[in-house]
Amino acid sequence: MRKAYVAAGLAVALVAGLLAASRFIGTPVSSLQLAPRDLVRSVVATGRVEAPHRVELGAQMVASVVAVPVAEGQSVRAGEILIQLEADELSAAAREADLAVAQAQARLRQLQEVQRPVSGQAQRQAQATLDNARAQLQRQEDLFRRGYIGQAALDEARKAVALADAQLSAAQRQHDTTLAGGSDEAMATTALAQARAGAEAARARLQHATVTAPVAGTIIKRDVEPGDVVQPGKTLLVLSPSGETQLIVQFDEKNLGLLVVGQPALASADAFPDQRFAAEVISISPGVDVQRGSVEVKLRVPQPPAYLRQNMTVSVDVEVARRPHVLAVPLELVHEAEGRSPWVWVIEGGRTRQQAIQLGLRGGGQVEVTQGLRAGDEVTAGPAREGARVRASGASS
Template sequence: MLLLAVLAYFLAPLVLGVSVKAFQLQRGELIQTVVASGRIETPARVDVGSQVIGRVAAVPVREGQTVKSGQLLIELEASDEKAALEQAAAAVRQAEVKLRQFHEQTQPMAEQALRQAQVTLLNVQKQYDRQRELVAQGFIGKAQLDDAQRNLDIAKSQYSSVQLQLQSVMPKGSDYQLASAALEQVRANLHAAQARLNHSKITAVADGVLILRDVERGDTVQPGKVLMVLSPLGLTQLLVQIDEKNLRYLQLGQLALAQADAYPGQKFKAQVAFINPGINAQRGSVDVKLTVAEPPAFLKQDMTVSVEIEVARRKDTLSLNVEAIRDAASSEPWVMLVEHGKAVRRAVKLGMPGDKSIEILSGLKETDVVLPATGVAVAEGKRVRADVVEKPVAMR
C-alpha cells in the first residue's frame, strides 16, 4: 500500500497534470477608474482660460465681482465663426431639401416611369407575339419579325434601366444613401461650427467670486493661459494631477470617490468640475479639479487626498483577472485556458479595463477556467489541474 501511495504521488502530475492556480470568469458590473493624488482647495479656485486662439471683444465682468453659473466672462471676436455657422446651417437645409425630394418627387416619378415601362414592354411583347404568328402563317416576311424583336429588346432594356433607377432612389439605394450620407456630413459640420462659435464665449462654471482678472479687451489669448481665477461660493474642491495619457477618458461631470491620506477608509464623493486646457510639460500631467458637494468635517486646506474617477461602467459584462491575459498590449491578446484537463491557447477580444480585471468581448464563456500568465509555465496541450480557482473582483 505504501508503494502504491508513493507511485500515485509521483505519477499523478504525469497522468493528471501539474496543479496550477487558475482564474474563472465573472459576469457582473465592471468599472473603469482613473486614479490620481492631489490636495484640498477650500475655498475652491477655478482657472478660467480660452480653448482657442482669439482676440478679446469684451470682458463684461470685473475683479471681485460675484458671478452666476453660465454668466459670460469673456467674449472673443467670432465673425468668422458666425459666418461659418450660417454657411453650415444653409448646407444642412439644402441637404434636407434634397433628401425630401426623394420622397416627394424622385421616388414617385421613378415608380410612375417603371409602371409606364412595364406597360410598354407588355404592348411590345404582344406585338412581337402577333408578328411571330403571322410569319409562321406566311403572311409577312422575317424582316418584320426582326424589327419586332429589336423593339422588344429595346423595351426590355428600358424596363431594366428604369427598374435600376427606382432601386437607386429607394431608402436602400445608392443615390438615396449618398444623399443621406451628405446630410449627416453637413449636420456634423454644423455641430463643429457651433462648437467653434461656443468657444468664443467663456462662461462661469459655477456661482462664485472673480478673485483675479488678467485680460482686457483687445488682448490676443491662447489656450493654456490663465485669464481669470474664479472662487466658487461654498465649494470644497480637490486639485489633482492626471497623467496626460488618461486625458482622453476625462469628462466634466464624472463622479469620483476620494479619501484623505490622514483618514484612510473614509471615502467621500466628488465630481469633475474643471479640466485644464493646457498640459504641464515638466510633469506630463493635466490639472483637474473636483467639487465636493458634502465635504466631511475633517477636510482641511492643502490636505493630501487620493481620488478614483469613474470614467466608464459596464453592467452585466464578462470579465477576467488581468493576470491571466497574455500579450494584452498587442493586437492579438490570448489566454491559456483549461479544457478537458489540458492547456489550450485561445485568442480573446478585450474590452474596457477595470482595476484588477478586464472586459472579455469574445473568445471565452463564463464557465471557462484560465491559467495565469506568470508563474508555473504550462505549454499548450499539456495536462493540467486547476485545483484552486480564483474569481476576479469585477468591481473597480
C-alpha cells in the same frame, strides 16, 4: 537722647512682634483649591482659506477680447458670460453651415418627393412598353406561321421586345436608387449628415468665442482686459466654486502623532481675530515637507462666516485630546514637570508640604494630575521650604 532710645526700642519690639505674629499666623500666600474640570489639549498652527478646487479658465482659440464683464471678487452664476471674444468670422461660418444643412435637406426632399415618383412613373411606362412589345411579337409570330409576313418582320418584333425589356430593367434600377436604402437616397442622407456635422462644428467654434462660468462661484483672479489678443492655454480667470470651504494648514511634524481625521477645531481669520468659527479635520497629508518640517492638514468649514475670503490667513486650534472631570493644576505650579518625579507644594494644616504627583494630559497651560492629589486639596507656589506656616487665600480651579 533718652526719647530716641525709647523710640528705637519700641520699633525693635514692634518688628519682633510682627515676626512672631507672622510665624504664628503664617505668611499670606495665594493658593488653588482643586476641583474636577474638563481638560482639553490642542495644537495650534496657521494656514490659509482655500476652496477644495479651483477652475482655471482661458480661451480655446486665438482672438481679440471684446469684453470682460466680471471683476475680481465678483460672484457669478453657472453659465454667466465671463469673457467675450471677437466672433464675426465664426458667426458667418455658422450661418454658412446652416445654409448647407438647408440645402442638403432640400436635396433629400427633392429625391423623395420628385425623383422617386418620376422614376416610378418611368418604370411603369417601361413595363407597359414591354407588355405592348410582347403582344406585338405574338401577333407577328402568328402571322409568320400563316405565311403573311417574312422573317425580317418577325426579327424586328423580337428586337422591339428585347429593347423594351432592357429599358424596363434600367427604369427599375433607376427607381431602386431613389427608394429607402438606395444609392441616391444614401448619398443624399450622407450629405445631410455631413452638413449637420459641419454646422455643429461651426456652432462649437462660435461658442468658443464666449467663455462662461462652468459652475457658480467667485472670481478670485483676473488676468485679461478688453483689447488683449489671447492664446489657447493661457489662464485668464481663476474661479473658486461655491460650496465647501477648506482650510489648508501646516502643522509642525512633531504633532503628526496627535492629529486624527474627524477632530474638531476652532479657527479665526487674522483680520477678525475675535470671531472664531468651527472646523473639522478631513485630511492629513501622508508626507512631510522636508524644507519646513511640517505636515499639511485640510479642515472643512461647515458654516463659513460671511467675511471669509480666499487665501485669507487663519489661525487654527485643533482639539487633539480631552479628559472630562479630571484634577488639573497650572503647569507653573509643578516642580520638575519634565523629570521623573514631579511634585507640588500642598497646604495642609496651615503648613506647606511637598507632594509627589503623577502627570497626565497637558493643555492650555494646565496638566492633569493622575495620582498624588484629591479634590479639595490646596496647592501653592510656595514659600519654598517644607513645613512653612502659611495663610492661604484659596481659589477653586
